[in-house]
Ligand SMILES: NC(=O)C1=CN([C@@H]2O[C@H](COP(=O)(O)OP(=O)(O)OC[C@H]3O[C@@H](n4cnc5c(N)ncnc54)[C@H](O)[C@@H]3O)[C@@H](O)[C@H]2O)[C@@H](O)CC1
């Protein structure tokens with residue numbers, strides 16, 4: 101149970117398919133395995149389902165659908181294949197799969213109204229062969245599937261989602277579950293795709309995993325089980341100095357809560373000492389709420405030198421603002437010796453004057469901040485989150501945590517990691533300030549910048565999930581993460 105899953109692009113999956121077919125002696129054997137695995141998936145997750153509608157497209161994805169439909173028929177289920185005019189199967193194996201289904205007595209219809217009679221819909225319209233946005237009849241069919249609000253099993257990918265980038269080409273099926281074949285798709289792990297895939301499952305089709313060497317993976321997904329690999333128990337003899345000293349800088353007028361949340365998160369993640377440099381007005385409230393933090397009134401950048409020199413890591417940005425106060429503090433820190441975690445307004449200051457940073461700096465932008473850092477639009481960032489994270493690494497020369505559903509962590513020369521934790525309840529002000537504190541604390545405890553970023557994003561997402569399990573997603577507060585953070589930081 102490592103909690104790590106290699107992720108592949110379409111090109112790697114296609115070559116694995118060719119190798120697997122060679123190993124099995126025939127491409128059709130592979131398709132039969134895929135269709136059978138899909139039928140078993142229906143049986144496992146919808147054991148009561150009787151009526152099946154299988155929407156088949158013209159390619160091998162549709163071929164998998166026909167194989168599944170044949171098994172369902174043989175098992176005595178009323179099954180109907182829906183196919184659009186012009187979507188007759190192309191290619192030997194898809195043609196053969198359709199023929200075998202028909203020879204077994206299976207019928208094929210074109211009427212989307214049949215959807216209403218289904219217990220489960222199987223989406224075998226398009227898989228990794230999707231070339232463009234579904235248009236005309238295909239787009240209408242996708243909308244009809246979604247409007248029917250029935251449980252949908254998508255084969256390989258929800259039709260309309262580009263399995264490489266994760267973006268939706270026009271319209272896409274919203275599935276309850278997606279069964280991927282041979283290897284997991286990188287694009288289905290992040291961003292828009294997560295609105296469409298539902299639960300993700302992998303069928304390896306009885307092929308040894310050497311068919312997809314880990315070296316061909318373009319990313320790696322991490323779930324909460326991977327935390328144990330990052331977080332070691334402390335030695336019996338450890339002292340607070342070994343757990344590192346974090347300096348949190350931020351909290352301009354009206355924004356004192358942000359830096360308080362950051363400091364609280366750093367303490368709950370195990371930082372040995374936490375200093376806070378903030379506006380004088382916030383110091384009493386900060387000390388009252390969090391006596392473990394050492395709060396310092398900081399009215400000008402000149403006063404920062406001593407704290408800066410003592411820090412092992414600096415977290416800068418939460419509530420910093422972009423006025424003279426914040427910009428001077430940021431300027432004093434950005435060329436210093438202590439590694440930085442840069443968030444929020446500090447990212448906006450950086451976007452205004454882009455520069456290469458130390459390679460062990462961690463940037464934690466949300467998609468809007470990422471767009472500013474790249475001088476592009478949020479839509480472009482979200483259209484290919486892996487590419488956006490890579491572009492940020494390239495431009496700023498450091499570690500990047502691109503937040504949002506399926507957080508992407510990238511670093512120069514490292515394979516990106518995609519975080520499989522977190523929930524929509526975490527879309528609330530202050531959540532990012534907590535993440536910044538978590539990453540800074542891990543860094544201060546000796547994790548390198550990339551591991552601290554990966555482990556921090558995972559810890560943060562898993563703590564959010566634990567908090568949501570306790571009290572629901574709506575109304576979840578950043579400070580609700582503190583108790584689960586502490587629990588999860590001690591696996
Ligand atoms: N890669 C693998 O390891 C395996 C793949 N298999 C299946 O094979 C699939 C890939 O098969 P294909 O390469 O045939 O691709 P698809 O079945 O995904 O679709 C390609 C077909 O759809 C057409 N098409 C693409 N976009 C369209 C659009 N917007 N509107 C109308 N027509 C469009 C193409 O011209 C082509 O005829 C996988 O997704 C999977 O379901 C399985 O059979 C076995 C294992």
Ligand SMILES: [K+]
Nearest residue numbers: 223226255257
């Ligand atoms: K599909």
